[in-house]
Amino acid sequence: MSILIRNGYVLYGENLEVVKADVLIEGNRIVEVKKGINEGADTVIDATGRVVSPGFVNLHTHSPMGLLRGLADDLPLMEWLEKHIWPREAKLTREHIKVGAYLGALEMIKTGTTTFLDMYFQMDAVAEATLEAGLRGYLSYGMIDLGDPERTEKEIKEALREMKAIEGLNSERVHFVFGPHAPYTCSLALLKEVRKLADEHGKLITIHVAETMAELGKIQERYGKSPVVLLDEIGFFGSDVIIAHGVWLDSRDVSILARNGVTVAHNPASNMKLASGVMPLQRLLNAGVNVGLGTDGSASNNNLDMVEEMKLAALLHKVHNLDPTVADARTVFKMATVNGAKALRLNAGVIKPGYLADLVIFDFNRPHLRPIHDIVSHIVYSANGNDVETTIVDGKVLMLDREVLTLDEEKILNRAEEVARELS
Template structure:
């Protein structure tokens, strides 16, 4: 399939140069960028007054958790998890989880996310949804053994079964990632086994690390060191590891993460809502750590809108540091695009010849996005997910003029309501 996008403001290259240009997509790649391209295509999209942006990469979420949106708000993390989320999750079935995954996929398509890194349960069901939706999904089964050897074996078995299921789908868009939940919920034996398996199968790893002060206290009490030092000491860290949160990091932790070229998924909205703390973003970036952006799940955010997440990230660090130059618009935009792609080893997150055709078109013909003084600034500070008009992944149009082609929107919303009623029963 070929697509020609005409007359748009194109965010071009790694330096985010904005220029008026046309883009020609053939199969799943960007093949030409230039002015007044005169090429026949299967689809011609007029993007006059609109911005063509790299698709957003959500580097940490739990996509089926949209089912729990609004069910337990305004609580600390451990109270929220132990007394509200985990009991609800215990009732989840494969069918219920799949309904939540459909809801998450629909929300991401409609708000401009083109790739996401997910951790949850029944990830075979989530994989089926990703395949159908047209999105790129990097999917990890959340492994928790709580130090019990029987559970360790079971969790490894489920993870490997999930990996085999995903590999049988034979889709470049659906990838398996190892996902031990966190150092405080996983034994050393499980963490070491995951490291060994990731090396053997050449897979990425994602894990929650240093999210709360409570976690730091637990790990320090149990092992006499920080979570990052613990992971370093057991040989877990490498450039294939993506840690989620990274809020409570000291200078030694940051040095270790930089040395191993570990990526971090920053989740500012969730960290603020759960009062977990503020990531030391300036120190991490100065150390050369690759920081991407994630929404976390919709139960602690409460949406998957990466445009909104960019604004929150930029504003949080300015007020926290009492410095308006921290987390500038370009830096945050790169976190939501290029840095996420780098973490996932994905040739996307940037518009250039030869890159994967993962793009979104954002309608700037609206009062809150005019005048077009600064495209990147407007995307970070003025836009929201509802401004996304068209979503293209792997050279396929998933949404055009706000109409989603790959999923049944009405059916998806109805099914989510049905499942929530059953979970409440």
């Protein structure tokens, strides 16, 4: 199968050079980007007045949590979790979670996300929905043992079961990731075993780290050190580790993350909504840490719109640092694309021959996106996910002219409402 995208403004290469060009896709790869490509293609898309952009990589989310969107807002993190989210999650069945995964996949396709790193449970169900939707999914089972040795063994068995089930799908788009929830919910025995298993099976690891001051206090009281120092001392870190949040990091923590090649997934909307704090973005970038962007779950965001997340990231760090030059549009755009792809060891996030054909097309024929002075700036500061018109993943069109081709949108929305009633 081949796709030819004609006459668009293309964000080309690592430097996001804006070129008026055609893009030719064969199979799942970009093969040519230039003006006036004359080759035939199975699908031809006219991108006149439109922008061809790399697809977005959501580096931290809990996609089935869309079912809990708006359930409990304006609360501190632990109260939100313990009194509202965890009790409701205890009622979730595998079928419920799969409905939530379909809802999340639908939202991501419609807002330009092509790849996501997920953490939840019953991830084999999420994998099935992801496969059908056509997205790239890196899926982790959230392991929590609370220091109980029996539960440690149980969580490891469940993670390995999930890994086997997901690998059994035999898909290049859907991958298993080890996902211990956080240092304050996982024993050192579990964390050490995860490190060993990740090395043994060649898998990535994702984990929540230093999200709140309360978490920092718990780890300090229990171990006498920061979560980052703790994980470093047990040999947990490596370039295969992606930590979510990284809000409460001191200079020593930043240095440790840089030395180990750890990626940090920044979640500005969730961090602001839960009043968790502001991650030290500029210090991380200055230290050479790879920083990606994520939405967190849509129960704490409350959406999965990566385009909106870019604007929030840019604005948050400008006002926090009282410096309008911090978190400029291109830096934030790269966080949402190539930096996330790098963390996942994925040859994507860039429009260039040889890269995976994970692209989105923005409709710039809209009042809030004209006149066109700076396309990257417009996407970060003026656009939102609903301006995405077409989504292509792995060389396949998932959405064309705002119509999702891989999922039944009406059926998913109706079923999500039914599940919400069942959980109430």
